[in-house]
Amino acid sequence: MEARKVIKELDPYVPGRSEDEIANEFNVKKEDIVKLGSNENPWGPSKKAVEAIKKEADGVNRYPETDLHLLVDELASYAGVKSENVIVTGDGADELIDVLAKTFIEPGDEFITPLPTYTYYEFLFKPYGAVPVYAKWDLKNNALDVQSVLDAISDKTKFIFLCSPNNPTGTLVSEGDLRTIIEATDALVIIDEAYFEFSEQTQVNLINEYDNVFIIRTMSKVMGLAGLRIGYGLSNPDVIQYMYRIKPVFSLTRLSYVASLATLRDKEYIKESTAKSIESRDYLYQEVSKFKNLHVLESKSNFMLIDLHDSGYTAAELTNRLMSKGMIVRDCTSFKGIDEYYIRISVASLDDDKRFIEALHTLVD
Numbered sequence: 001m002e003a004r005k006v007i008k009e010l011d012p013y014v015p016g017r018s019e020d021e022i023a024n025e026f027n028v029k030k031e032d033i034v035k036l037g038s039n040e041n042p043w044g045p046s047k048k049a050v051e052a053i054k055k056e057a058d059g060v061n062r063y064p065e066t067d068l069h070l071l072v073d074e075l076a077s078y079a080g081v082k083s084e085n086v087i088v089t090g091d092g093a094d095e096l097i098d099v100l101a102k103t104f105i106e107p108g109d110e111f112i113t114p115l116p117t118y119t120y121y122e123f124l125f126k127p128y129g130a131v132p133v134y135a136k137w138d139l140k141n142n143a144l145d146v147q148s149v150l151d152a153i154s155d156k157t158k159f160i161f162l163c164s165p166n167n168p169t170g171t172l173v174s175e176g177d178l179r180t181i182i183e184a185t186d187a188l189v190i191i192d193e194a195y196f197e198f199s200e201q202t203q204v205n206l207i208n209e210y211d212n213v214f215i216i217r218t219m220s221k222v223m224g225l226a227g228l229r230i231g232y233g234l235s236n237p238d239v240i241q242y243m244y245r246i247k248p249v250f251s252l253t254r255l256s257y258v259a260s261l262a263t264l265r266d267k268e269y270i271k272e273s274t275a276k277s278i279e280s281r282d283y284l285y286q287e288v289s290k291f292k293n294l295h296v297l298e299s300k301s302n303f304m305l306i307d308l309h310d311s312g313y314t315a316a317e318l319t320n321r322l323m324s325k326g327m328i329v330r331d332c333t334s335f336k337g338i339d340e341y342y343i344r345i346s347v348a349s350l351d352d353d354k355r356f357i358e359a360l361h362t363l364v365d
């Protein structure tokens, strides 16, 4: 059977490379690999989450809980909102984006996405018939080009994605810029705060002031649960209720449920993960800044974008050279809005950071 036209024309999503892939392809030992490619928490999950998973393992013959109120209450308390403002998903923040699409898109609706940004918005919205309209991030000044967003608004605009800190630039959108955009439109302004903990600031209060704001969050980053796929969204109760009507009932597994509860209650773990990530980010930024032929963008997240134009390598070339030394970085060639001369690196332990910087010194001045 023929697939739908929109599916055949969709640019495939290119995920970060895994340790197994690199170990096989480049014949390096898995234990020697330094993974800086996927913006994960490199220090492992909370011990309390692991204990909770082990305890729950014998119960996986049963379907997941559908009454998620304990987790919703815990997330509400963590985010500083009411439980009625929260929706939880079981395939990460990516499922939230999909549920947003299913709930609200009518074919022909436009969504604005400033480039470069997280490519999954477009990947998930297009199949429902939504049309991307591109605005831009100003890479030179490392800031959102607010005017480009305002200029992109039309009477068909239904959604505006603002990732803050932005993936892959690490840039925050200021509260003032957010208010300017929110007040200029009736479209739903979707603020993706997947990485907000690393910036130590949030715009969550805007959901109490405006009906057209939706905040995306995830437990895949600072919370160390990327492999369990838990996301949560924050917005006004009407938006949340509509989304619950269509969200897959069982998408949050039993193991994800107990692990997310245990992690949220493990405040020390969250504090430590945040502090270690910021320490690693600051170290990597400081060290990469010393390279004469690399230009690194200052980041408020757990990753940073490196401009390779003066290095003599394309992103694909440098990524390959680094991977042959067991260093996994993200080749950003598949990101729209930047050319083939950018890589992104994310935080690791300070020892691994040092190994990476040493490997980089053998390739670039």
Ligand SMILES: Cc1ncc(COP(=O)(O)O)c(C=O)c1O
Residues within 6 Å of the ligand: 039, 091, 092, 093, 094, 095, 118, 163, 167, 192, 194, 217, 218, 219, 220, 226, 229, 230, 231
């Ligand atoms: C900006 C941004 N939003 C959302 C996500 C999706 O996260 P999750 O693992 O919860 O699906 C990612 C993942 O890398 C991301 O970078």
